[in-house]
Amino acid sequence: MSAEMGPLSFAVSRNERPRTEAERAEVLADPGFGKVFSDHMVLATWSKDRGWHDAQVRPYGPLSLMPSAAVLHYAQEVFEGLKAYRHADGSIWSFRPEANAQRLQRSCRRLALPELSVEDFVASLRELVAIDHQWVPPADSGEMSLYLRPFMFASEAFLGVRPADVVTYCVIASPAGAYFGAGLKPVTLWVSQDYARAGEGGTGAAKCGGNYASSLAGQLEGIGHGCDQAVFLDSATHTYVEELGGMNLFFVTDDHKLVTPELTGTILEGVTRSSILELAKELGLEPEERRIEIDEWKDAARSKGLREVFACGTAAVITPVGELRWDGGSADHRGDGPAIGEVTMTIRERLLDIQYGRAEDTHGWLTRLA
Ligand code: COI
Numbered sequence: 001m002s003a004e005m006g007p008l009s010f011a012v013s014r015n016e017r018p019r020t021e022a023e024r025a026e027v028l029a030d031p032g033f034g035k036v037f038s039d040h041m042v043l044a045t046w047s048k049d050r051g052w053h054d055a056q057v058r059p060y061g062p063l064s065l066m067p068s069a070a071v072l073h074y075a076q077e078v079f080e081g082l083k084a085y086r087h088a089d090g091s092i093w094s095f096r097p098e099a100n101a102q103r104l105q106r107s108c109r110r111l112a113l114p115e116l117s118v119e120d121f122v123a124s125l126r127e128l129v130a131i132d133h134q135w136v137p138p139a140d141s142g143e144m145s146l147y148l149r150p151f152m153f154a155s156e157a158f159l160g161v162r163p164a165d166v167v168t169y170c171v172i173a174s175p176a177g178a179y180f181g182a183g184l185k186p187v188t189l190w191v192s193q194d195y196a197r198a199g200e201g202g203t204g205a206a207k208c209g210g211n212y213a214s215s216l217a218g219q220l221e222g223i224g225h226g227c228d229q230a231v232f233l234d235s236a237t238h239t240y241v242e243e244l245g246g247m248n249l250f251f252v253t254d255d256h257k258l259v260t261p262e263l264t265g266t267i268l269e270g271v272t273r274s275s276i277l278e279l280a281k282e283l284g285l286e287p288e289e290r291r292i293e294i295d296e297w298k299d300a301a302r303s304k305g306l307r308e309v310f311a312c313g314t315a316a317v318i319t320p321v322g323e324l325r326w327d328g329g330s331a332d333h334r335g336d337g338p339a340i341g342e343v344t345m346t347i348r349e350r351l352l353d354i355q356y357g358r359a360e361d362t363h364g365w366l367t368r369l370a
Pocket of ligand 1: 081188246247253312313315316
């Protein structure tokens with residue numbers, strides 16, 4: 001199932017009842033995360049005989065699906081997440097959208113879905129942002145952006161277990177403030193010992209809904225222990241640190257290393273993760289991708305031999321990690337140090353400065369959308 005010959009052309013039907021300026025302003029004043037959506041969405045259909053076709057921009061609203069649509073039964077679905085940032089001159093940019101497009105293609109291959117070309121993926125974002133540009137928060141709004149959620153799913157009405165012959169691609173957009181609510185504060189993590197997020201040969205490296213569904217029971221367990229998020233270990237030995245339900249992890253050591261779990265096929269290759277690895281050297285840190293034992297983390301946290309720990313992802317950017325809790329113990333690496341480490345803040349600011357056009361984009365990471 002290869003990508004069809006592009007490019008797709010999008011038929012536009014405008015929302016005749018878009019939110020008023022006042023309604024939009026009210027949302028943009030405090031958008032939260034993923035709660036309110038812009039006035040339009042992108043849709044395209046793929047079928048086995050026609051490839052990608054019927055691409056359109058149309059009013060945001062309910063989808064019509066048969067109860068037998070395969071995605072509702074077998075979870076043949078993948079998604080992406082990226083943001084549109086407004087710069088001071090009013091222009092609108094996204095951060096490495098080609099990397100998201102390529103990851104979507106990898107996810108599609110793993111979930112036996114048809115691929116969308118990088119060109120069509122980026123075009124779909126441009127189409128939506130062009131029509132809903134007023135939903136991109138102003139440049140001086142702190143950390144606000146328009147979160148873009150492209151996703152693809154098996155829409156064929158058929159209960160047999162096989163790759164669907166009809167697939168829907170959709171992009172929706174939601175103005176976003178800070179993912180974890182007001183103020184940047186360290187999160188407490190729960191080590192999920194019994195639940196794994198992904199296993200060898202499974203879908204851990206794909207961005208598919210099923211991985212997030214399988215993280216929820218661990219997250220609930222963590223919340224039951226007073227934690228914010230769960231850390232998942234490798235499913236084979238329950239020894240190595242993998243990732244949180246939806247974020248990658250980084251450790252800053254006393255000898256200036258920036259260590260993150262290596263990609264073993266069960267970890268999602270985050271765009272923020274790979275950007276941080278590239279930024280590390282510029283910040284005087286030595287990036288290191290390797291296996292990290294949970295006991296190494298516990299010991300380092302107990303002995304305060306770990307300078308900082310943070311989680312990263314598109315939605316929350318970089319979130320400092322405070323305490324680690326597990327069945328029978330807990331440790332906080334920070335000792336008398338600051339609640340949020342210096343390296344964590346420096347990397348966070350550097351990334352945000354590039355994304356919002358406040359620092360030079362020396363890596364060529366930004367793509368203009370509007
Ligand atoms: C992200 O940080 O972009 C994530 O993957 C979390 C998202 C599923 C809300």
